[in-house]
Amino acid sequence: MTQSRNDADVAFIKALAELLNENDLAELSVKRDYGENDSLNVKVSKIGAQPVFQQVAAPAHATMPTPAATAAPKAEMPADPAQHPGAVTSPMVGTVYLAAEPGAANFVSVGAQVSEGDTLLIIEAMKTMNHIPAPRAGTIKRILIGDGSPVEFGAPLMIIE
Numbered sequence: 001m002t003q004s005r006n007d008a009d010v011a012f013i014k015a016l017a018e019l020l021n022e023n024d025l026a027e028l029s030v031k032r033d034y035g036e037n038d039s040l041n042v043k044v045s046k047i048g049a050q051p052v053f054q055q056v057a058a059p060a061h062a063t064m065p066t067p068a069a070t071a072a073p074k075a076e077m078p079a080d081p082a083q084h085p086g087a088v089t090s091p092m093v094g095t096v097y098l099a100a101e102p103g104a105a106n107f108v109s110v111g112a113q114v115s116e117g118d119t120l121l122i123i124e125a126m127k128t129m130n131h132i133p134a135p136r137a138g139t140i141k142r143i144l145i146g147d148g149s150p151v152e153f154g155a156p157l158m159i160i161e
Contacts, residue, residue: 009040016044026149045150081144081156088135088158090151094125098147106147108158112140120158123151136160 009032016028027045034040081087090096098106098121107119114120114134123130138160145157 012040013042013044016042026146081142081159084156084159086138086141086159086161087156088120088132088160090123090153090155090157091132092123092125092130093153094123094130094151096145096147096149096151096157097122097124097129098143108140108143110140110143114138114140114160121145132157134160 012032016030019025019028027043029041029043032040032042098108100107100122107121108114115137116134118134119131120134120140121132123132140158141161142159143157144159145151145155151157
């Protein structure tokens with residue numbers, strides 16, 4: 001019975017990921033109750049164009065691998081972009097904006113040259129717009145977060161080389 005519930009949970013998470021993509025959503029959180037002290041909390045979110053799966057709390061009945069743990073990583077993407085030497089990580093929790101206002105040009109794009117202190121993006125936290133500066137000069141190699149996406153403290157935002 002436990003294995004079939006695990007299979008059902010995996011199918012449920014895959015269905016959430018499809019729903020996320022089909023409706024162009026940035027994030028989805030769902031709690032599934034099985035009974036007293038037995039539930040599954042799932043958060044599915046996108047960072048840039050790649051979906052990210054995060055199991056918030058494991059069900060009490062079993063330990064289940066998340067789809068992200070079983071998926072094969074892409075060759076060009078390191079397992080953890082935050083470990084890249086050129087990673088720019090989020091200094092706070094909030095919502096990312098790549099441009100100063102809707103419809104405006106992004107602060108930076110892939111291939112752009114930046115100087116230390118140039119604004120890379122804005123993170124809105126508690127109704128305050130915080131400009132995030134480039135920690136060093138270099139070239140933007142990757143943008144790892146989408147406009148309007150939620151971001152956690154320490155999450156990788158961009159790669160500057």
